[in-house]
Amino acid sequence: MATATATGQTGRTPSAGLPRTPEYRSPASRRRRKTLVAWMFALPFVLIFGLFMLMPLLSSFVMSFTDFTSKDVRNPFAVGFVGLDQFVELFGNEQFLHSMANTGYFVIAGIPLTMAAGLALAVALNNGITRFRSAFRVGFYTPVVTSIVAIAVVWRFILQPDGLLNLVLGWVGIAGPDWLNSTEWSMPAMILMAVWRNMGTLMIIFLAGLQNVPTEVLEAAEVDGANAWQRFFTVTLPILRPTLLLGAVLLSVGFLQFFEEPFVMTRGGPLDSTLSVSYFTFNQFGFGKYGLASAASYVLFIAIALLSLFQFRTLRSKD
Amino acid sequence: MTDTKTAPASPARPAARRAVTVRKQRSAVGKQAWVYGGLILAGAATILPFVWMLLGSFKTQGELLRRPVTWWPQDPTLDNYVRWFSDLHIDLFFMNSLIVAVVTVLGNLLFCSMVGYALAKMDFAGKKVLFLLVMVTLMVPGVVTFVPLFVMVSKLGLVNTYPALILPFLVSPLGVFLMRQFMMGIPDSLIEAARIDGAGELRTFTGIVMPLCGPPLATLGILTFLGSWNNFLWPLVAAQSEDKYTLPVALSLFSTGQSATDYGLLLAGSVLVIAPIVALFICLQRFFIQGVASTGIK
Numbered sequence: 272m273a274t275a276t277a278t279g280q281t282g283r284t285p286s287a288g289l290p291r292t293p294e295y296r297s298p299a300s301r302r303r304r305k306t307l308v309a310w311m312f313a314l315p316f317v318l319i320f321g322l323f324m325l326m327p328l329l330s331s332f333v334m335s336f337t338d339f340t341s342k343d344v345r346n347p348f349a350v351g352f353v354g355l356d357q358f359v360e361l362f363g364n365e366q367f368l369h370s371m372a373n374t375g376y377f378v379i380a381g382i383p384l385t386m387a388a389g390l391a392l393a394v395a396l397n398n399g400i401t402r403f404r405s406a407f408r409v410g411f412y413t414p415v416v417t418s419i420v421a422i423a424v425v426w427r428f429i430l431q432p433d434g435l436l437n438l439v440l441g442w443v444g445i446a447g448p449d450w451l452n453s454t455e456w457s458m459p460a461m462i463l464m465a466v467w468r469n470m471g472t473l474m475i476i477f478l479a480g481l482q483n484v485p486t487e488v489l490e491a492a493e494v495d496g497a498n499a500w501q502r503f504f505t506v507t508l509p510i511l512r513p514t515l516l517l518g519a520v521l522l523s524v525g526f527l528q529f530f531e532e533p534f535v536m537t538r539g540g541p542l543d544s545t546l547s548v549s550y551f552t553f554n555q556f557g558f559g560k561y562g563l564a565s566a567a568s569y570v571l572f573i574a575i576a577l578l579s580l581f582q583f584r585t586l587r588s589k590d
Numbered sequence: 591m592t593d594t595k596t597a598p599a600s601p602a603r604p605a606a607r608r609a610v611t612v613r614k615q616r617s618a619v620g621k622q623a624w625v626y627g628g629l630i631l632a633g634a635a636t637i638l639p640f641v642w643m644l645l646g647s648f649k650t651q652g653e654l655l656r657r658p659v660t661w662w663p664q665d666p667t668l669d670n671y672v673r674w675f676s677d678l679h680i681d682l683f684f685m686n687s688l689i690v691a692v693v694t695v696l697g698n699l700l701f702c703s704m705v706g707y708a709l710a711k712m713d714f715a716g717k718k719v720l721f722l723l724v725m726v727t728l729m730v731p732g733v734v735t736f737v738p739l740f741v742m743v744s745k746l747g748l749v750n751t752y753p754a755l756i757l758p759f760l761v762s763p764l765g766v767f768l769m770r771q772f773m774m775g776i777p778d779s780l781i782e783a784a785r786i787d788g789a790g791e792l793r794t795f796t797g798i799v800m801p802l803c804g805p806p807l808a809t810l811g812i813l814t815f816l817g818s819w820n821n822f823l824w825p826l827v828a829a830q831s832e833d834k835y836t837l838p839v840a841l842s843l844f845s846t847g848q849s850a851t852d853y854g855l856l857l858a859g860s861v862l863v864i865a866p867i868v869a870l871f872i873c874l875q876r877f878f879i880q881g882v883a884s885t886g887i888k
């Protein structure tokens with residue numbers, strides 16, 4: 272209807288008492304205009320995102336195949352391409368291999384512990400108690416919002432050989448080690464701190480997931496004589512599986528990048544026992560070896576990308 | 591859902607259920623006590639480091655070195671805080687953190703909503719590519735981009751400036767995703783009606799869509815503020831002199847450098863970094879928790 276009239280420039284003039292004021296344009300030009308308007312909306316994002324995220328992401332990839340050093344900053348396009356040399360050097364570098372092993376240790380030990388703690392808290396809050404739920408929720412979530420740097424400063428003192436943790440362990444008859452000065456215990460100390468700081472995130476995610484467990488099914492299982500543990504393992508846990516997987520992936524992406532804790536607490540020591548891949552990258556950057564740093568960061572990125580892909584697929588299969 | 595195959599069992603159900611209920615009531619009190627006990631213990635372990643930090647920040651260096659560890663300050667002093675303000679310019683670091691966080695939040699709210707709107711409610715060439723790009727970069731970690739970013743910022747002559755601290759975080763793919771997801775849920779009829787009434791896209795966006803977006807804007811604002819306040823790697827690289835340090839950078843450099851064993855000072859510094867964000871969290875806890883749940887679940 273009302274195909275006539277209208278002035279091209281302003282579709283909004285309520286012309287001639289028509290019920291609608293469509294613009295007279297060919298479909299192609301209408302579509303061009305729509306596209307133009309949409310990209311105007313996207314422009315600030317596209318510019319900033321393109322310049323400060325996409326470009327560095329691609330440059331990092333390119334840099335990992337060059338011998339870029341801090342001296343090349345003046346003239347970045349004069350660097351030499353060295354093919355896979357940086358990666359060859361990287362995987363021949365014992366410190367890097369050590370940092371990969373440390374990062375793996377942190378992730379593989381830290382994730383299940385944090386998940387178990389988060390799940391226990393979520394289940395306890397969801398159906399173990401009837402009062403003070405939100406007070407507990409706030410309490411357990413508080414460490415999540417705090418700066419890792421500040422937390423690491425505090426924990427450095429807590430983990431001293433005669434510090435707070437060993438004092439508390441002493442109450443139950445355990446003689447705690449000199450956590451941060453022992454190659455054996457420095458990593459467990461950081462894992463402990465990571466569990467303490469991150470269990471709140473998982474608690475919130477799992478609490479949301481537990482809302483999806485239908486009470487009728489649980490009640491039916493109860494009537495059929497399943498005890499609380501059986502109900503948990505045969506009903507709740509299978510229904511919660513996608514949420515658990517999501518929590519695991521979200522957390523591993525964060526854990527893979529861990530940097531602040533060793534930076535503040537141990538400087539990567541003792542004897543590189545807490546040197547992470549991020550920290551290794553940061554150090555290479557500090558030495559001016561930008562090419563090597565880029566290669567190291569890309570190894571980490573690939574690990575994270577694979578995890579994200581995995582997450583994307585699990586999320587899709589949920590729908 | 592209940593019993594198609596166990597039809598004979600169904601008359602027995604009410605009785606079984608009653609038995610269960612009675613048993614439940616009898617054991618409920620005892621069970622709850624155990625759960626409360628466990629939660630209080632875990633809660634104490636969670637909060638204890640904060641309590642110890644706060645109490646320690648009022649202790650003298652001598653008392654902090656004394657063994658066994660004391661809990662309550664024997665000789666309370668404000669000296670640690672006074673030194674942060676008078677000698678170490680923490681007010682400056684605080685302002686830097688605040689300026690960076692506020693501008694970052696405003697940028698994210700505005701720019702992410704704008705793209706979110708285009709992606710959710712407009713039809714245009716290149717839409718799929720743009721959305722794919724957003725999804726693919728959702729999880730790009732800062733450690734991958736900071737080296738070339740530093741080279742670029744150096745070339746632009748921006749090292750040690752506010753723009754260097756702010757620009758890389760002024761928009762975020764996660765923000766776009768959040769806004770788009772919410773805006774997809776706004777009925778098309780509402781937007782069509784506005785368009786028919788003659789509102790242009792800009793009017794529709796500011797007058798119709800944005801006023802409905804309170805919840806995702808709150809979530810995005812809080813997540814962005816939190817991320818910016820606690821951000822570390824990039825400010826550590828980009829801020830090269832004290833006048834541009836943010837709070838975490840200043841605290842980390844003091845704690846690993848000149849003041850490494852000045853325990854009271856470092857504990858007071860940690861309190862000053864943590865306190866504002868915890869205060870904000872306590873006030874806005876509902877939004878914080880909503881934010882985590884929604885970004886985690888969606």
